[in-house]
Amino acid sequence: MILNRKIKRNIKIHKTTYIVAIALLILSTGLFTMFNIGGPVIKDSIKNFKDDYKVEDAYFTTALPISDMQPLENMFDLNIEKMEWKDVKVLDKVTLRIYKERKNINLVQITEGEALSKSKDIVINNDFYLKNNKNIGDSIDINGEEYNLNGKSATPDYIYMLENNTSLFSNKETFGVAFISEEDFKEIDSPSIGYSIRLNKDNESEFKEYIKENYFALSWVERKNNTKINAIDGDINGMFALGQYLPIVVVVLVSLLISIVIWRLVKNELTELGTLYAFGYTKATLTKHYMVYPILVSLIGALLGQIPGVMLANSIKAALSVEYNLPIIIVDPDIKIIVLSILIPIIIIAPINFIVISRALNHSAVDLMKGKLKEEGPSFLERKIPLKGLSFSMKYKIKEVLRNLWRTALTISAIVFSAMLLFFVFVMNDSMERIVKQGYEDSYKFDNLYMLSNMSIENRGGEKFWNLPVMSSNNNDEEIKYTLEAREKDSTLLVLKDAEGEVLSFDKNIVSKSLAKKLGVKEGDTLKLKSELEDSTFEIEIEKIANSFLGDKLYISLETLYRETEIPKDSYIGIVSKEKIEFQEGQLASSTSKTAMVDGIKSMISPLKFIMWMIGVIAALIGIALIYVIITMVIDENRLNISMFKIMGYDDKRLSKTILNINDILIVFGYLISIPLSKVAISAMFAEVTKDMEFSLQAIISPLSMLIVLIILETMYTLTKAISKRKILSIPMDEVLKNGRE
Known part of the structure; x- marks a missing residue:
């Protein structure tokens, strides 16, 4: 047929444009398929992992140990599990946090290898093996004892592997999480102790109050405010949004490109179109002819785009695993996403080009044969813009x-x-x-940071501080969680500056710029704080804003903290220092260095x-x-x-x-x-x-x-x-x- 030969001839003439359009569609549909297959699967897998492996609803530590948990479980209709661990140095550089095997809460998933089965077996988080050139079946020395690396593990409370509450970023090079059997753990002296709970009804506040009154709670972190559990959700949502919108933008650009090519093609063939009209070809027939170009390009680009899209769907998991300790996630092709990815370019490109073609063909055969559209004349804007005095080239x-x-x-x-x-x-x-x-x-002028297992009033040198998780409402009445950090008034090992570069003193109430932005507050405003630990509220006037986006923090003096809360005077939970400080066995929850x-x-x-x-x-x-x-x-x-x-x-x-x-x-x-x-x-x-x-x-x-x-x-x-x-x-x-x- 004449029109079919014409299609081949025009594609050959404008092959560069069509090749570029197809290449961009391969890119856009490939990205759409990759993100929309990988993204939802990963999101659902993480959610199911937290549910199936019984992620905690809250974690807390106490000054007094809970000797018998069964009465508390019956009284408040919840589950409690004692979390016992010990930080040990292995391989000269890695702080390995060794936990006793868990039974009910924050269960361990074996992602590769085998679970604990005999004495001196140990399972460690996925990246420990890669970062330290270890394989399953190798042995590792822990305090003079040889342990067998039995498997790789993931737990819902360490998806983001922060070493302590003051950390903002994980370091898989120097920190790992391991699990050994209950019998092996008995050989470890002076372990740190905390408690995780799972609620069966909405009574967390009552239980928290009971713990405060009877066991003196040192810390309390709800699941929704636990960065180790929830940090991955933001990255997944960001990636999912990127995968939804970025490809669509590329498809729209390709649609504009093809529509311009089709418009030019029609304009250059007006005489031929008029002749075809005269020979009896209908507008519908000619419209179908010209619609072949955008539909053909859309189909070829979209179909070819599924190959890299499906093949690279697992790359999202690989990208997330750089930062997070992921559970087992199986990303399989989703036929619904593939079909949608193929249809989207057609749905966007076809209507735009149909309008362009219909507009061009909406003329009589006589007008088309005269080439009437070729003489369109100056546009409205051209008539309005004065061009006198400009060079010919510029005009x-x-x-x-x-x-x-x-x-x-x-x-x-x-x-x-x-x-x-x-x-x-x-x-x-x-x-x-x-x-x-x-x-x-x-900002950090210290070399060492120590977090204590329990609050202390002993003078050990360095600079003392308290960290408390708190919440405040922003201008939209949304609760924003952040950290209240109380420091000594004359602290010099943490340097904060205002917008003019002046060093701020901790005898003022200081809010970081990142937190001020989230809360929508400024100097002179009064901030109402709700303490998760204290389950109470108090107000702090913001006196200074630090030009810092590292950490959503409110800094106050220790004196202010003691006055506004029930925390004992002269107590502290952490120390920063230039020199190393020696601690007795079991006194430290964690320690790290600035390096x-x-x-x-x-x-x-x-x-x-x-x-x-x-x-x-x-x-x-x-x-x-x-x-x-x-x-x-x-x-x-x-x-x-x-x-x-x-x-x-x-x-x-x-x-x-x-x-x-x-x-x-x-x-x-x-x-x-x-x-x-x-x-x-x-x-x-x-x-x-x-x-x-x-x-x-x-x-x-x-x-x-x-x-x-x-x-x-x-x-x-x-x-x-x-x-x-x-x-x-x-x-x-x-x-x-x-x-x-x-």
Whole structure:
């Protein structure tokens, strides 16, 4: 059939555009399939893991031991399990937290290998093996005893493996969680003790009050406020949102691209269309003919995109495992997601192109044969913008931009999209570097941090502090959890500065900037605090805001803490010091060093940086591909003009400058638009990811980042112009004469 041969001929002529469109659809549908197969499976697996392995509803420690838990379980209709552990040094660098095997709460899942079955068996978290070059079946020395590495493990209370409550980031290089049998654990002296509960009814507050009155609670952390349990939820939600919206944006860009190509195709074939109308072809037949192009491209791109999408669905699990200790997660292809991924490009692309085609074909056969649409004249904007006094080259560029608004919109959208991805890379990189530099290296002046098993009043040197989990309501009446940190008034081992760089004193009530932002408060405001431990409320006036985004914290003096709560005067739960402090067996809940903290965050950031730079490369490739197609469109639409310019004596340099630089102003315009859009989008994403974490990532677009992104965009643009230059040079001088004869 004539029309079928015509399809093949047109695809061959515009093959570059269609290849780019298909490649972008492979990318977008592949991402959609990858995220929407992997994301929900991981989310459901984590939820089921917490439920099936009986995650705690709360965890607490007491000054007085609970000798008999059965009466408490009967009295309050709940389950209690004593959590006993001991931190030991292994392999010279790793703090291994060894727990007694659990029976009822926070159960252990064996992800690989076998469960504990005989004396001197031990199971340790997944990453311990990789980080320390160990395999299942190897042995490990623990306090002079040889233990057999029997398996890899995961538990719902250590999905995010924080060593202590003051940590914001895990360090799998230096911290691990292990389990041994109850009989083996009897050989361990002076273990630390805590308690986990699972409720059968909503009576946590009554039980907490009873524990406070009878056993003096030292700490109390509800499940919803436990970062070790919930931190992963923010990352999963962020990834899921990324997988939903990013591919759709690419599909819309591809739709614009194809619609412009189809519009140009129809415009260039008006005479042929009029002839076909005269021969009896109906509008419906011709519409079906032109709809073949977008549907064919959509199907090919979407079908091919399922191959990498399905193959890489497990990569989300791999990315999350860098930061989290994951349970067993099986990611299988989901036929519903695959079908949806194939349909989405068609659902978006087909209607847009149908409108474009219908609009073009909505003319009589006579008008089409006359080529009436070819003489569209100046646009409304062109008539309104004064062009007098401008050079011919500038007038020509402005007219090209204003007479091709679809192409202009596509150009700006392509630049904005690429720039936003690039800004995301640099803002994320800057945020991570800021955490290391400002959060640890500049603020932490101590070398060692110790968390005690029980509160103490003994003078051991260093600087004393208390950490308490608290909550306050923000302007939207949402409860925000954060840490109340009470320090000595003359503390110097933690340095906080205000926005002007002045060092703040702890005789003032200081709120971190990240927390102030979440709560919507400013200096002079009064903050109402609810203490999980004390189950009471009190008010603190905010006197200073620290320019710190590392940790959602409110800092007060120890004197203020003693006055506002029932915590005994002169007591403390932690110490920071320059020198090492010796403690007796069983006095420490955990200890770490500043070096270990910095190494931990750097270790976590390293693979994330690789992922970020991959996103940057993808952004650059998308930008180059789209700009190349757009410049090709410009050249094809100006073939006759280029031929005429050559006849008029334009040399290659001047000709290339006139034609190829048409989009210069659009590149700059798109870049400028991308800056505020990037800030809004990245801020929203950071807020979603960190809403359940006690720290914030700040979306600061630095002048250096703006300069680098502009240079990258201009380099992409210059590169595509250089590649396209040969197309202009290949257009013969007699092109306009041939067209006139036709």
